[in-house]
Each structure stands twice: as C-alpha cells, then as structure tokens.
Amino acid sequence: MSHTKSTELTPITVNVDEYLGLNKYEVDEENPHIELVDEPEDKEFLKLIKVCPAALYKIDASGKKQFDYAGCLECGTCRIACGDSIIRKWEYPQPTMGIEYRYG
Amino acid sequence: MADCDFDAIVVGAGCAGSVAAYELAKAGKSVLVVERGNSAGAKNMTGGRLYAHALKEVFPDCYTEAPFERRITHERISMMTPNSNMTIDFGSTEMEVAGQESYSVLRADFDPWLAGKAEDAGAEFIYGIAVESLLMEDGRVKGIKAGEDEITAEVVLLCDGVNSLLTEAAVGYKRPDASQIAVGIKQVIALPAGTIEDRVLAAEGDGAAWLFVGDCTRGRVGGGFMYTNKESISLGLVATISDVAAGPVPVYQMLEDFKNHPSVAPLIKGGKVVEHSGHMVPEGGLSMMPPLCADGVLIAGESAMMCLNLGYMVRGMDFAIAAGQHAGRTAAEALAAGDTSKVALASYQKALEENFVLKDLRQFSKFPHFMENCTRLFNEYPVLTRELMNGMFIVDGSPMKPLKQQGLAAVKNVGIFNLVGDAMKGMKAL
Ligand SMILES: Cc1cc2nc3c(=O)[nH]c(=O)nc-3n(C[C@H](O)[C@H](O)[C@H](O)COP(=O)(O)OP(=O)(O)OC[C@H]3O[C@@H](n4cnc5c(N)ncnc54)[C@H](O)[C@@H]3O)c2cc1C
Ligand code: SF4
Numbered sequence: 001m002s003h004t005k006s007t008e009l010t011p012i013t014v015n016v017d018e019y020l021g022l023n024k025y026e027v028d029e030e031n032p033h034i035e036l037v038d039e040p041e042d043k044e045f046l047k048l049i050k051v052c053p054a055a056l057y058k059i060d061a062s063g064k065k066q067f068d069y070a071g072c073l074e075c076g077t078c079r080i081a082c083g084d085s086i087i088r089k090w091e092y093p094q095p096t097m098g099i100e101y102r103y104g
Numbered sequence: 105m106a107d108c109d110f111d112a113i114v115v116g117a118g119c120a121g122s123v124a125a126y127e128l129a130k131a132g133k134s135v136l137v138v139e140r141g142n143s144a145g146a147k148n149m150t151g152g153r154l155y156a157h158a159l160k161e162v163f164p165d166c167y168t169e170a171p172f173e174r175r176i177t178h179e180r181i182s183m184m185t186p187n188s189n190m191t192i193d194f195g196s197t198e199m200e201v202a203g204q205e206s207y208s209v210l211r212a213d214f215d216p217w218l219a220g221k222a223e224d225a226g227a228e229f230i231y232g233i234a235v236e237s238l239l240m241e242d243g244r245v246k247g248i249k250a251g252e253d254e255i256t257a258e259v260v261l262l263c264d265g266v267n268s269l270l271t272e273a274a275v276g277y278k279r280p281d282a283s284q285i286a287v288g289i290k291q292v293i294a295l296p297a298g299t300i301e302d303r304v305l306a307a308e309g310d311g312a313a314w315l316f317v318g319d320c321t322r323g324r325v326g327g328g329f330m331y332t333n334k335e336s337i338s339l340g341l342v343a344t345i346s347d348v349a350a351g352p353v354p355v356y357q358m359l360e361d362f363k364n365h366p367s368v369a370p371l372i373k374g375g376k377v378v379e380h381s382g383h384m385v386p387e388g389g390l391s392m393m394p395p396l397c398a399d400g401v402l403i404a405g406e407s408a409m410m411c412l413n414l415g416y417m418v419r420g421m422d423f424a425i426a427a428g429q430h431a432g433r434t435a436a437e438a439l440a441a442g443d444t445s446k447v448a449l450a451s452y453q454k455a456l457e458e459n460f461v462l463k464d465l466r467q468f469s470k471f472p473h474f475m476e477n478c479t480r481l482f483n484e485y486p487v488l489t490r491e492l493m494n495g496m497f498i499v500d501g502s503p504m505k506p507l508k509q510q511g512l513a514a515v516k517n518v519g520i521f522n523l524v525g526d527a528m529k530g531m532k533a534l
Contacts, residue, residue, distance in 0.1 A: 053289035080285050103210045104381065
C-alpha cells in the first residue's frame with residue numbers, strides 16, 4: 001500500500017459516548033468479555049483507538065491507556081486488528097448481555 | 105448417531121441461518137436455531153439494501169409480507185473531496201421490475217420476520233445465548249456447547265456471521281487479516297417520511313441508495329453509504345481495518361466529518377441520531393473463503409466470508425439468503441440419505457457454483473486486490489474530478505479555456521499513464 005504509516009492522531013471533535021448513550025445495552029458489570037494484555041504496546045493500542053467504531057480505546061489526559069467494554073458494539077474489529085498482539089481475550093458477552101440494536 | 109437431540113442445529117438467526125432453518129423444517133427435519141441476541145436481529149447491523157431476488161426464491165410472497173423500508177428507485181454514486189462532490193444520479197423503471205428491485209431494510213425488523221418464517225415451518229429457536237464451542241468426536245462436528253448445555257445433532261450449520269468464533273474449530277479457518285476486513289460504522293438518523301422523500305427526490309414510499317468515495321474516508325480505502333428508510337436515514341462508512349489503523353483519522357471521526365460535509369449535512373439537517381452501530385464487512389472476496397463443509401458441518405453466509413464490496417455496490421444479504429437456502433436443502437438431503445459426512449455435504453459447494461453466489465464472487469475475485477492497490481481512487485481522482493468540474497461550471501469573467509486544455513491540465517497532475525493504467529486494471533477487475 002502506498003500510504004505512509006502514521007502514528008499521529010488528528011484532533012477528535014466528536015463525543016462518541018454521547019451517541020452510545022442513545023443505544024440500548026444490558027451491561028454485564030461483572031464480566032469483561034474483552035481483555036487486553038497487562039502492558040499493551042503503544043503502537044498496537046493506537047490502532048485500536050482508530051478502528052474501534054465505539055471509540056472505547058482512549059488515552060486519558062495523564063497519558064494512561066483506557067478501555068471500557070461497557071459500550072461495546074460486539075463487532076470484532078479490535079479482535080481482527082490486534083487479536084495477535086494486545087487483545088488477550090475476545091468473547092461474546094454472557095447470555096442476554098451486551099448491545100441490543102433497535103434499528104440495526 | 106441415532107441418538108442425537110436434533111437432526112440439525114443452526115448457529116445464528118441472521119439472513120443465512122433463518123433461511124437454512126426454514127428449508128430444514130420444511131423438509132420435515134427437527135432443527136434448533138441458537139441465536140445470541142435476545143431476539144433475531146438484536147446484534148445485527150447492515151447498510152442496508154437488500155437485493156430482493158434471492159429472498160423471492162425462498163418466499164415468493166415477500167413483497168407483500170416482508171418489513172421492507174423503502175423500494176430503492178434512485179442510485180447515486182459520488183466522488184468527494186473536502187470541499188466538493190460530484191454525483192451521478194440514476195433511476196430507471198427497470199429497477200422496479202419484480203426480481204430486479206431492491207429495498208432498504210433495518211435488521212431489528214427484518215430478521216424477526218425471517219426467523220418467524222422458520223418458526224412457522226417448525227424450527228425451534230433459543231435466544232440470548234451464544235454457542236461457545238463445537239462438540240467434536242473423531243474429528244467430526246457432533247453438536248454445540250452453549251452455556252451449561254451440550255446439544256447434539258447429525259449436522260451443524262454455521263451461520264454465525266463475519267465474526268465467527270467457530271469456523272476455526274469446524275474447518276481450521278484462521279482469523280482473517282486486518283487487510284481483508286473492513287470496519288463498518290453507521291448511524292440511524294430519524295427524519296419525517298416526507299422530508300426524506302423531498303431530499304432524495306423520491307416518490308412516496310420510494311427511496312435512494314447513495315455510495316460515496318474519497319474524502320468520506322479521508323482518502324483511506326473504503327467508502328460512505330446512505331440508505332433511506334421509512335422514517336430514518338442510515339448513514340455510515342466502511343473502511344479497511346489495516347488502512348484505518350495506518351492513517352491519522354479514527355473511523356468515528358471520519359463519520360462525524362462525513363456528516364458535516366457540505367453535500368451531506370443538508371441531507372440529514374434537523375435529523376436526530378437514534379442509534380450508533382458497528383459491524384465488520386469481509387472484503388477479500390473468494391480468496392478469503394474457508395472450506396464450506398467438513399464432516400457434520402456446513403458454513404453459510406458471512407461466516408464463509410460471502411460478501412462483495414465493489415464501492416458502488418455492497419452485497420452480502422442476498423448471498424447469505426441463497427447460501428442458507430442451499431445449505432439447508434443439502435443438509436436435509438444428506439439427513440434423508442443418512443449420511444452427513446463431508447463427502448455427502450460437498451454437493452452444497454456445487455449448488456453454489458451453479459448459482460449466482462460463487463459465480464458472482466468468482467467474477468469479481470480480482471476486485472479486492474485492485475481496490476487495495478488503487479489508492480488514487482480515494483485521493484487523486486476525486487480531486488481530478490473537482491478540477492474538471494470547476495473548469496466546466498465556474499464562470500468568473502476571466503477568458504474561458506477550451507475544455508480539452510482544462511482537462512489535460514487536470515489529468516497532468518495525476519499522470520496520464522496512471523490514469524490509463526488504473527482504468528485498464530479497473531476494467532479487468534470488474
Ligand atoms: C456497514 C455494512 C453495510 C452493509 N451493506 C449491505 C448492503 O447494503 N446490502 C447487502 O446485501 N449487504 C450489506 N452488508 C453485508 C450484510 O449485512 C451481511 O452480508 C449479512 O448480514 C450476512 O448475513 P449472515 O446471515 O451471514 O450473518 P449475520 O446477519 O451477521 O447473522 C449472524 C447471526 O449469528 C449470530 N451469532 C454469531 N455468533 C453466534 C454464536 N456464537 N452463537 C449464537 N449466535 C451467534 C449473530 O447474533 C447473528 O444474528 C453490509 C454490512 C455492513 C457491516
Ligand atoms: S468489538 Fe468492536 S466495539 Fe467492541 S471494543 Fe472491539 S472494536 Fe470496539
């Protein structure tokens with residue numbers, strides 16, 4: 001591919017959390033269905049920041065990596081992007097849990 | 105295996121699964137469908153436009169029965185740069201002929217209707233639980249494990265979609281590469297029916313399909329889409345995972361910028377976002393397809409990567425429906441003959457070869473490679489188009505240059521050899 005690799009992120013102007021708030025979820029507080037390795041590599045984590053359609057992978061103001069599975073759309077994109085690197089576990093949520101599309 | 109719990113188990117109540125279950129039940133077989141959503145469609149998202157031909161083969165009455173949103177009578181394709189957009193708008197009465205038409209759908213309505221058809225025919229459904237693994241015996245699939253339950257069947261049909269966690273155990277299929285799969289992101293935006301019709305210039309009840317290339321994905325490999333529903337617009341993007349990961353713009357920011365583009369913003373003005381969704385799209389075509397059967401198991405729909413993304417057209421639902429139909433029929437025949445081995449199930453592949461599913465996937469098997477390598481399609485060509493169009497349409501009192509001269513100047517920026525080369529390769533791939 002002719003594209004240059006970029007490690008830069010453009011400024012984010014959208015608040016995806018607000019959109020996720022419009023979705024219907026049954027959140028399983030006890031069981032994270034996706035887990036990262038303990039010390040995720042920066043380069044791999046940056047990929048997830050860009051490809052997760054729910055913007056669940058974030059770096060906070062203090063530079064700490066954050067991931068909140070609660071808003072997950074169960075698409076599997078992070079599993080494809082980083083299933084060999086920093087995603088340690090990727091399962092579907094426990095019975096009756098997770099996203100419930102009302103439109104789809 | 106006379107002591108199985110069911111003749112057949114279908115994993116997933118999407119397009120492929122419900123149709124496969126319908127065929128099995130219709131043939132008098134006992135069939136259990138296990139769907140992880142609390143209802144059919146609860147976990148599913150599509151663009152989406154359904155080309156109705158495949159559904160009509162299974163349910164001739166679908167035109168009056170199925171919960172379609174709008175009949176698509178306008179096709180639009182656009183090339184956009186950050187500040188321009190060139191659109192082709194096509195409509196014909198041929199698009200309205202039975203068997204040739206297409207409809208927008210929303211899966212939370214469409215999938216329960218389809219599942220209901222299988223249920224009416226006698227299939228049993230369990231909702232709200234995912235199949236975790238397959239039961240294997242001597243290298244052969246003999247059932248499923250879901251929660252605490254182990255359920256056996258003579259044949260298992262994997263219709264669990266693009267993110268199947270089961271095809272590896274069933275046929276040794278390795279997780280696809282990030283360059284073979286795209287991430288899809290979409291918002292459903294509510295608007296009054298009349299407003300939608302006025303904005304896309306459609307007659308009452310009719311609607312438009314609109315695909316975009318260029319700045320919508322900020323020049324990355326992929327495209328934008330818009331489909332009109334009855335009282336909402338489905339607006340979203342599909343972009344190759346590896347290419348988004350290599351670029352600077354996250355996919356959700358792409359969608360936000362797309363919504364704010366001067367040629368998209370008026371379309372959704374005043375609309376209210378009611379859902380934000382994500383789902384993957386297989387893009388590798390035939391080359392990424394797993395083996396379609398093994399002892400005691402068949403694979404249909406996107407779990408077998410049956411999808412075609414040509415930029416001006418995305419097809420997966422009609423493939424899934426036809427594959428589900430043939431998988432269900434093959435399984436029923438194999439059950440009747442008392443042999444569900446790989447050899448007995450292999451006629452499924454043959455049926456798909458003779459059908460549009462594998463014919464169309466084969467026809468366009470070079471296209472994924474072309475798209476991946478022709479990044480000019482997403483960057484230079486939209487700019488070229490803008491330059492040509494500006495030259496043609498803008499009048500500001502300065503002496504006008506002949507069109508030929510303007511055209512040559514614009515083409516020079518891209519390089520005539522690149523342009524001709526890409527055009528030839530594109531023609532070959534299509
Ligand atoms: C953004 C986007 C736009 C698209 N646009 C179009 C379009 O315009 N036209 C078109 O024809 N196609 C389009 N497609 C493709 C189309 O949506 C798919 O090809 C189609 O839905 C595949 O059908 P399927 O039955 O194979 O899988 P799905 O419809 O995904 O069904 C799989 C089912 O299996 C269930 N499941 C998964 N794992 C398990 C498990 N372990 N246990 C139990 N249940 C499970 C899921 O919940 C789901 O119900 C688009 C896709 C996307 C993402
Ligand atoms: S599955 Fe999809 S929505 Fe969920 S965390 Fe992964 S990329 Fe994000």
